[in-house]
Amino acid sequence: MSETTGCTADWHLEHSSPGQILHYLDPRRPFARQINILTNRFRDIQALCNDGAASPALTRLRNALAFHMVRMSRWWRFDFCPRGVTGVRNPLFLTYVKAHAERSAEDDALFDLFTLQRHMHAGDGGHILVVGHDPLTAPSVSILYGVDGQRNFRFATSSRGVEPLWNGKAYPDFASAWLAARAVHALIQDDSADIHEYETAHREHMWVRSWHHRHFHRSGKLPVIRLYAQANAQLMNCQSAFGRAEMKTVVERMAFDIARTAFQRHMTVADLIEESDALSISLRSANTIKQRARAYVATCIDPMARPEMDTLLDRVVSYVPRRCP
Template sequence: MRELHSTRDTWHLTHSRPDVLVDYFNPWTPMTRQISQLTHRFGMVSALCEQVSVDEKLLELRNALAFHLLRAATWWRMDFAAPRVAGMPTTRFMAHIHAHIDRVAMDETLFDVLTWQHHMRRDDPSHVMVLGTDPLCRGGTSILYGLDGQRRFRFALHAADTPHVTEWDDAAHTDFVSTCLAARARHGVVETGREALGEWDDARLEHARAAKYHTLYFRQDTTRPVIDRYIEVLGEMTRCRSRFGQFEFGNILNHVAFQLVRTAHERQVSIADVLREGTTQPINLRVANSIKKRARAHVAHGVDPLLREGLDAMLDNVVAGYSLSDQF
């Protein structure tokens, strides 16, 4: 048994590192998958840390995953509560984070900006902690990202001929993706000397609409049927004009579809039965099949790969439904 634990420990030390699981500066990486990976790996590593004799490196990994789970929720502005998300009391979860930041100075600085601001001019928008550069940026101008004293994300453009001059743009946002979209729009203007493409404006407006769904990602909405949310998000996606908006709302729609199919599985009914509860409209078999297809897309692209086999099996056991209506 100890050999089995050692094998698992070694695997996680290689494959469950936060830098492997999260790409903070690339908004095209589905945030649902990254959050799923952090949450699931934190749970798995925490369980391994309950062993009588545990490797110190594994404890450090658990603590790092706790910190990055909180960082990711802040990065994408998701409501976070340790008991609901991490499955443990807040005090215990925060103890893991403090153990991590005691070891990693950069993360301690970021945590300070997000909390007490002992090292910042509190609430000062002109005092900005540098977070990093945009890895996808092209051309002679680079993009620098930061977090200011009001805990808002900022960006600055660095021209090749003045790399040491940093003038932070006045625009400030409560989530990173909003700042990234604004930065890339501005970057395009500087690089081309032309007005920003309309798609950037569309992407920013569409992300603003999507942000509320990200905020509530960890919350289970029991106030209305899941199908209502599915129809709402589907409507939002069809309104999107930018590629990023379609990508973002497509991922949200896949997640809601998965929640709907999981509800059917938990109740041991068909997808059609769940749909009937939330609408008086006739249910077409194609709709139920489309929802199941989107649920599969969520499992394929929006969850930790370690969960896929079990979730695919769950989806296999849920039927779309037959004789749903007279409309075939």
């Protein structure tokens, strides 16, 4: 029998639709929060389906969440292996995605663009599928966003009664296109402060992209403490509000990984620091890591999973003073 969180199918049907979780056109919403909630809800619904609660409505919701995991992986450019992330075999997961796409012409068009391109001029950077418009800009200027035949993100500006003019640059993820579009919009509005802010944020987002890319990776060759130290150094160098917010979330996620590793290995946070030799060992640094871990749980972990994660952090010890021999 699969393990669920205790939420019922009816609860998920009311609270777990993609529209309640995801905010594609506003990259200021933390990426980690969205993808963490999305994957957690999918796993829970999949467990309910495996346990015999697979009503047509719940099955459709599961399939929709599967599709949006694929879409998010392209939107934010992170590595995504369905089996590694959800426990569902890749071919079976793909049947869920296709089943959803068959029910939505808009989602089918986007899925086709990112895969076989039967409906696109395959590989054509000038053939662009519009995926949304920016609702936060001045009424006199509108910004459209799209994905081209080379699977890059693009933006266009237009004014009332004028055909959109697509910018010639292509971007690997939506946030990069959004920041570039906002910089162009600031230029049109002759707002030098915003121009500087968005251009700076765009450069800083390039640092963050590599962290998003490996969101589901294990720590790999570098110990998690060293990854934390790297991310923290980048945070200290961020100057834009957008860049600081993005990198702050990355640092907090690394802090959470440290705390979880300490729990799993029955060590204090300070012991992990000492083992890595990447940071100076002190009560303050160990406590800061634990505080940041708590911030990550509070802001980026699915509310369904927070009690368990809070309990885990309660059991993690930051620092034990050493007695002199």
